[in-house]
Amino acid sequence: MKKLLVLLMGIALVMAIAACGSKDTKSAGSTTTPATSAAAGGQQVVLKATNFKFDQTEYRVKKGEPVTxxxxxxxxxxxxSIKEFKINLDNSKKTATFTPDKAGSFPINCSIMCGTGHANMKTTLIVE
Structure with missing residues (x-):
């Protein structure tokens, strides 16, 4: 029984570490990107996630305007995950639309345990 438990814990650890694993280690150049206008007149933000980081350190949007x-x-x-706006994206829900009703800086965190760097996988949504 003890060996089975140790084996299962080992498998879970390997899966968690491998979730972010890849041979590609490209990094993005820019650290801040304003939201682009979507075709329907709203703002659009694309969060690109790689091993233990998002492609930007912050994303800027305007208060009171719809954001996809x-x-x-x-x-x-x-x-x-953006808790203040109840946004939670993952592989099953990759897009959300909302209208930010308050200005400020709001943390965006990785919401799926992706390995050893998961705790540091953060960026910021700045609503102006």
Whole structure:
């Protein structure tokens, strides 16, 4: 029984570490990107997730204007959570639309345990 438990814990650890694993280690150049205008007149934000980081350190949008936010997993399996706006994106729900009703800086965290760097996988949504 004890050996089975140790084996299962080992498998779970390997799966968690491998979730973000990939040979591709490209990094994005820019650290801040304003939201782009969507065809329907709203703002659009694309969160590109790679091993233990998002492609930008912050994303800027305007208060009171609709925002469509989407998650693109370029490397590994990740999620994105913005608690203040009740946004939770993952592989089953990759896009959400909302209208930010308050200005400020709001943390965006990876919401899927993706390995050893998971705790540091953060970025910021800035509503102006």
């Amino acid at each position: 936010i989407s998650l693109e997993n370029a490397e590994g399996m990740h999620g994105a």
